[in-house]
Amino acid sequence: xxxxxxxxxxxxxxxxxxxxxxxxxxxxxxxxxxxxxxxxxxxxxxxxxxxxxxxxxxxxxxxxxxxxxxxxxxxxxxxxxxxxxxxxxxxxxxxxxxxxxxxxxxxxxxxxxxxxxxxxxxx
Numbered sequence: 829x830x831x832x833x834x835x836x837x838x839x840x841x842x843x844x845x846x847x848x849x850x851x852x853x854x855x856x857x858x859x860x861x862x863x864x865x866x867x868x869x870x871x872x873x874x875x876x877x878x879x880x881x882x883x884x885x886x887x888x889x890x891x892x893x894x895x896x897x898x899x900x901x902x903x904x905x906x907x908x909x910x911x912x913x914x915x916x917x918x919x920x921x922x923x924x925x926x927x928x929x930x931x932x933x934x935x936x937x938x939x940x941x942x943x944x945x946x947x948x949x950x951x
Contacts, residue, residue, distance in 0.1 A: 829854050829855055830852065830853070830854040830855060830856060830925075830927050830929060830938075830940045831852070831853050831854050831940075832850060832851075832852050832923050832924075832925055832940045832941060832942035833850065833851055833853075833923075833942055833943075834848060834849065834850045834921065834922070834923045834942040834943070834944065834945040835848070835849050835850075835945060836848040836849050836945060837921060837945030837946045837947045838946075838947070838948070839948045839950065840913055840947075840948070840949055841949070841950070841951050842913060842914060842915060842949055842950075842951055843912055843913065844913050844949070845909070845910060845911045845912075845913065846910050846913065846947060847907060847908070847909050847910070848864065848907060848908040848910070848921055848923075848945060848947075849905065849906075849907050850862070850864075850905060850906045850907070850923030850925075850942060851903070851904060851905045852904040852905070852906075852923075852925045852927065852940070853904065854929075855929045855930070855931060856904060856927055856928075856929060857927075857928045857929055857930045857935065858881075858927070858928040859881065859901070859904050859925055859926070859927050859928075860880070860881055860926040860927070860928065860937075861878055861879070861880055861881070861925075861926045862878070862879055862899055862906040862923070862924065862925045862926070863875065863876070863877060863878035863879065863897075863906075863923075863924045863925075864876040864877050864878075864897065864906070864908045864921055864922070864923060864924070865921070865922045865924055866917075866919035866920065866921045866922065866947075867919055867920050867922070867944075868916075868918060868919035868920075869918070869919075871919070873922065874888065875888050876888050876891050876895065876908070876921070877891055877895055877897040877908060878897070879897045879898070879899050879906065881899075881901060883898075883899065885897050885898075890916075890917075894910065894911050894912045894913075895908060895909065895910050895911070896908070896909040896911075897909075904925075906923060906925070908921070910947075913947075913949045914949060915949045915950060916949075917947060917949050918947060918948050918949050918950070919947060920944040920945065920946050920947075921944060921945050921946075921947050922941055922942055922943075922944045923941070923942040924939060924940070924941055924942075925939070925940050926938075926939055926940075927939075927940055
């Protein structure tokens with residue numbers, strides 16, 4: 829079993845910053861791509877940023893220049909530093925991890941999601 833847990837959401841004024849953290853634990857042989865997604869009110873879940881195990885990052889257009897994704901492979905953690913936040917960034921942010929597990933002599937590759945953390949940008 830694999831668990832994904834996010835933290836760091838909250839209420840911030842426009843122009844402010846927040847740092848989201850996510851830790852992946854459990855039956856882990858290897859963690860491949862990790863990422864952050866968000867779902868705003870009335871919207872579908874959308875990609876914010878992803879990062880490979882080799883630390884190659886990609887960003888959704890509105891996140892470029894404001895958000896930075898990073899990871900610690902030894903700790904199986906990923907973080908999202910969000911600066912110059914805007915009201916339209918308000919959403920539940922979800923951590924995603926592609927995990928390779930080993931059980932009973934069999935490798936299993938699956939995507940895992942956290943429960944989400946609320947980010948609200950408002951004055």
